[in-house]
Amino acid sequence: MLSLAALLLTLAPAAHAQGGRRGGQRLAQLENAKIAFITNRVALTQDQAQKFWPLYNEFSDRRRELNRNGRLLRRDVTDGMTDQQIRENFNQSFALRQQELNLEKEYFEKFQKVISLRQVAQLFMAERDFTREVIKRVAGAPGQPGLDND
Known part of the structure; x- marks a missing residue:
């Protein structure tokens, strides 16, 4: 360590x-x-790692894409936007954050199929x-x- x-x-x-x-x-x-x-x-364990890492990499890729989309949305807010456009931008951002939460919940269940609940918490x-x-x-x-x- x-x-x-x-x-x-x-x-x-x-x-x-x-x-x-x-x-x-x-x-x-x-x-x-x-x-x-x-x-x-x-x-x-070696056996757990063989099953876990492909699943974790899939999770990370999907989460990274959601985060990238969120950053692009935040970058899009400009002085020239109408209030309605700003509201829509926020709504899209909230939807992406909800998708990220849903993704974590989905993979919380998937991870438990290859590692213990305690290990998921440690992850x-x-x-x-x-x-x-x-x-x-x-x-x-x-x-x-x-x-x-x-």
């Missing part, structure tokens, strides 16, 4: 700062660190913890704007 944390500490700032092909390599390394982090936290906690750690490391990277630098 300690070596995983060390890997995370070195990869997160580099993944944020790098561009191009090298940045893609860093992001792949960060994804590998996430896989190791979750595998360790959830204590997946969702591990995802949050990993994301927090990455954000903390990226925000604290030298040369990166942080909350204290405003």
